[in-house]
Amino acid sequence: MNIGTGNPDQKNTSLPILGQPTSRRTALKVAGAALGLAAFGKAISPLMAIPENVSVDEFLQQHYKELSDDDKTAIFARLEKETREDYGADVKISDSRPIPGVKFGYAISLSKCNGNGKCMEACNQENNHHRGVDQSYIRVLEMSKGSLDMDQGNTTYDHTVPQDDKYYMPVQCQQCDNPPCVTVCPVEATWKEDDGIVVVDYNWCIGCRYCEAACPYHARRFNWEQPEIPAEEMNPDQGYLSNRVRPQGTMEKCHFCLHRTREGRLPACLEACPTGARVFGDLNDPDSDINWVLKNKRVFILKEDLGTRPNFFYFFD
Amino acid sequence: MSTTTGKLLEQPPHYVRNYPRFIWWALGESTNGNWLFYLWMFVLTCVALVGANAWAVQVADGMIVTNMTDHVSWGLYIANFTFMVGVAAGGVMMVIPAYLYHDKKMHDVVIVGELLAISAIVMCLLFVVADLGRPERFWHMIPGIGRFNWPMSMLTWDVIVLNGYLLLNLHVCGYLMYMRFLGQQPNPRWYVPFVMISIFWAISIHTVTAFLYCGLGGRPFWNTALLAPRFLVSAFVAGPAFILILLAILKRLPGQTIDAGPSRLLINIIRVTILTNLLMIVSEVFTEFYSGGAHTASTMYLFLGLHGFDALVPWIWTAIAFNVIAAAIFLSPRIFRSTPLLIVACLLAFVGSWIEKGMGLIVPGFIPSTLHEIVEYLPSLTEWKVSAGIWALGLMVLTVLLKMARTVFNDAVAETPVP
Amino acid sequence: MSNSATARSTLLLVVTATAMVAAWLIIRPVLADRNESNATDVTLTSTSTTTGNTTANPKYQVTVRKPTTGPRISTGLQDVNGNVATVACGTCHSNRAPNIKTKTVADLKHFHRSLQLSHGSISCLSCHNSSDYDALKLADGTRVEFTEVMTLCAQCHGPQMRDYEHGTHGGMSGYWDLSRGPQAKNNCVDCHNPHAPQFPKMKPTFKPQDRFLKKATTHPASLRTNGL
Structure with a gap:
């Protein structure tokens, strides 16, 4: 389905696809593919909610064990801000660590x-x-x-x-x-x-x-x-x-x-x-x-x- | 078309530079076909788009749009995933006779099994992604930049074996097709070892997938050593059944000569595996019901209903009926003579094992829950849409792959209008 | 032919080796885990060697809530502000002779007839002090203030008192770690009515609704065991 959608090799005459006798068919294919792509874009458009809800920082955030203290400060501040925006509540996020020797x-x-x-x-x-x-x-x-x-x-x-x-x-x-x-x-x-x-x-x-x-x-x-x-x-x-x-x-x-x-x-x-x-x-x-x-x-x-x-x-x- | 191919052959270009070009060319060729082909692809595209839309909504609104719960936390997606792993593994049944027993007749159709495996694995990966609550965090699993809990998590094993199997089959199919395209004799050094590995690998993908479930001590319904063998056996019913249907379809296409030998062999394989599968179901059911106890709750729920809840009872008895009828047809000698009968038997066996391994195996593992609460599950419309979309996409991939193979293997193909 | 045979045997070797390495990789963490767990078991049983951090130097106290005063009885009258007028026990009982024959509520003729008394076979004067109704008394006659009611209860309810002292009877709040903060504990009559000490029946007010449990409701196992 993805034939003829802006491939750099298209101009290369050694490609048999362009040697086809009927260019009408190729044109139809390209049109079909373009239509298909457009429909696909429309179909998955609800995914646009992801960039709204997931910031780049959140997307790239590392595993907890790899976070430095500075990372944590920044992340907690971001989460506090998000809670304020989404829930209208002022919260304080802390990071209590295990007490040594306690189980x-x-x-x-x-x-x-x-x-x-x-x-x-x-x-x-x-x-x-x-x-x-x-x-x-x-x-x-x-x-x-x-x-x-x-x-x-x-x-x-x-x-x-x-x-x-x-x-x-x-x-x-x-x-x-x-x-x-x-x-x-x-x-x-x-x-x-x-x-x-x-x-x-x-x-x-x-x-x-x-x-x-x-x-x-x-x-x-x-x-x-x-x-x-x-x-x-x-x-x-x-x-x-x-x-x-x-x-x-x-x-x-x-x-x-x-x-x-x-x-x-x-x-x-x-x-x-x-x-x-x-x-x-x-x-x-x-x-x-x-x-x-x-x-x-x-x-x-x-x-x-x-x-x-x-x-x-x-x-x- | 043959002239352009000839032109390419006259000036054999550099291997690496032109393998991608060959793929590109074959892909282009595969878009040619008659109106039936375009209709088929159009319908599949529509279904796939509906599925893509349903999945996008699910990602945006949350898994609340599915009917899964904290009690039944896996449903139709993982059921389909499990089944498709079986189909992928079943594809290898073409390879074993061809290469282990040097059955030359099989060599021509062995590629059908491998292409089926590729499409099935693509579907498996899509079903897993559809089941993720946060698909955009997929990169957390990539070794190096993420954290890959290997070797402890069986899911990481599954990721490895599934992707490995995909690569193996892509390599073998691609290499054989490219050599055929170049008119050269394939060098066994470049594909036989990979074919051999893929045989073991096929067993491993389904074993690992079974280990995913049977390693969970808290789920008595899955926690049985028979699960992996059962998975394999039913895979070797479903895979060959699908290939038999494919061969029957391919045989009807003009310009196709397919020997009856492979079909005979596949039927004989199913004759053994379908009975073994039934035997294993019987021994599971016997063990559960004869000893009784709390362990039996899920089996009871599945087959007879529990405490008045019986949503899965019709499913499993349908599956059992399909499997038994299919087994009876396969055992009859008429199966070799009547193609319609063969198709019916294959469809029954395929659908039967889909239910048995999907809704009949994944869902009852969660019912009753670990605290013995009963929450029933039937897929939501979103889940059906997404699953149908993935099936449609898988069939599109398979169609394109088969057409690519046909283009390569039948030199005269371009002159004849083929679907 | 020999070529493919070599390929096959090499392959077999590779597969076996991979399987062994994989098996070892799986088993190794399990073994390590087992050793680790033995180590924790040892620290659990060998008592004094480990930290003993919390109870060794408690900076904070466990405080037991106490009843502030003795009980007060409603007179059935209202004061100028409309509040119910209550009186201490001694208001009446200081000028009335105790009736040692009164054992149950049914024996009472005028007052306290609405009392629920369901506390074994003890009678009023088992606990109430006939020589001073503004206090209680132990079995040996020793006077006990209402605020020290737990001493009285503990005479009979030794196992409960022992459990209480080890934090396994009675509610509490605050800190488990007394080096970080204080702990407050209920006393007996916070939870138990001294005249009818059995813990009262309650009605559950909060039920998590798992996503489709609303429809599914409970399964009738409970009905079945009730013989329905």
Whole structure:
């Protein structure tokens, strides 16, 4: 189809195509090709939205691990500006790094959790989730007593909780030591940091969703569209690798609120839990609450047989 | 036309300088044809344009225009991708008898299989790009300037083997056609090793594609060692079936002499692979249902429906019915005598394995989800449009490639009005 | 012929070698990962050698929220501003003799009859101090202020108190790392009504709507297990 569209070789008489007896046919072909090209240009014209939404700086931005401090300053400033333009909210993007020697662990008491879902709500607000679908990194399963089979579970219950014959199991990213999502990523857009948190560089992810297929805990979420967040609900305390507004077409996941926890604060879902079912802390500190749970409670991890080695624990009192 | 070709041959120019020119010339020749050819290409162009437009909208508005969800995060695109990898690998079934067993009759049509492989790989790459949320960040995968997570990510292996297979086949086809064009005997040193590699490579593209899925421990439906062999076997049904249809079409074109030998061989290949494929499906189904347990949920959903959800049940039983009927026809001796019967059998086998490997394999891997939630999936109109567009583009590529080959292989071709 | 045979054997060699190199490349990171994980396991179990950074020198305190005063009872009257007039327990009880026979709400004739009492088999005076109703008492009779209610609860609820002390019972907020900031914890009666301490039933108010889950709703597994 692309014959005769401005090729430099056209004038060369040794080219048999020009030696054809019927120049009418060639002219028709050229016309057809031109028409085809024009139609193609029209067909893909919605792509013109890309240069509007993706600046050259963003397009050429390097992987997080290769950014210098100056790069980061410039990028964070650009992202803050974009958030102001697109959402009308003034935010501050920071880059909290792992605390040396700290490895985070999280535990939930299934005896206490009553499935009220405040953790999901807190996650939604803290992490600037898409309000249109009330997105959250947490799902709470209502499980049948006497079974750990998730096939007996249900996330969409909306009755008074807790029900007598049920128990409730929140599931979020397990921050595995052997994370399948990190292994499968073709571009290293997701990786495990020194404190055990698996993060995503939202500006490097190509959106192939292989990690979402690989994760056994339904911990990953894809931005099917640009998230909607009202300016007054925007959490201005943002981390580059955590709760900043994520771009359309990229993957995101629970990051243990690293913009809080790496500053020593508790995660938002823990503070929001009305039943006190959640325990968070440093696995490397022998006196931490989380280590007390591991030593003194009957602890289990989800899908242990898969060898993912989670840093997220469940226990019964 | 033959005079100009002769002129070129009288003054053999420098190899490198003129190989691109040869390609250019052959491309030009391939645009000649009768009204049927132009109609065919026009229709394909229209479908491809509709697909391009749908894809552009998807990139601009986000993947929200597809029916994929966080639960079923891969759909029609990856299903088609998986199937087309199989077709590409299946093309090599022409090569094995021709070169490993020195079947001279096959040499003439072996190029058909390789051209099919090229078009199929082009489609595979397009389907992967269509599935990306941020296609403009494609460069992140390029080694050197991006970050290529090789060898850990199976997707990077797939990128390597698919592009490698594309290059291998481009080289072999291009070289053979160019030598034929120059009227020279091809030097085995320049193509036989590549043909041999491409045989192993064909196996590898589909094995790696199977590893993409069966390496995921969190998806019991895919996490089976039988997946790669099953992929290969069904590829060796779909690939030869498509080639048989192609040969039947080519045979009807004037000025074409195609020996019956290759067709016989391909039918015999399908006779084995289609039964093996059915056997493998049966053993998968047996293993799942006889032992039971939570592992069985996806298989249950696919074949019988689960907790009242059964969107895929009609699909898989259609596929099974098609495969069984095709197998029965292929086993009948009448398949060698009746071309219409052969075409019907090939179409049934082709569509059957498309459903089985696409909607019947990719989608149920996500249902129920890893938290055992059931969210069903049927492709959106956008997904159908984009997929149809890529199919149309693939058929255009195949048509052009076949016409290029015909131009080169039939010297007299320019005198006869051919489609 | 021998030419192509050589080509074939060379090819076989190349393919095998490539496969071996590839296999090694895959296995190597896995092995490295395994060694690494063993190392972390060791640091986990060998306690004192590692940092111990946070709790060793806590700069900040864990503060337990306390009830500010004792409970107040509504008189059913309103003051000049229209506010409900409340009184401390001692207002009435300082001039009334305690009735030690009163065990449950049903035994009450005039006041407190709307109280929900569902706390095991204990009676009013198990916790309320009959000699001073503006305070509580332990089982041995020791007076305890309302603000120190946790001491009272802990007499019976030892395991809960132990868990509480290790951050595994009761909500908290603030900092996990006390070298960086303070932590605030609830006390027992923040979450538990002392007269009916079972945690109240709640209604979930927030449900993430996964893209097509609206239509799909739940699957009826829960119905099935209920025998429907």
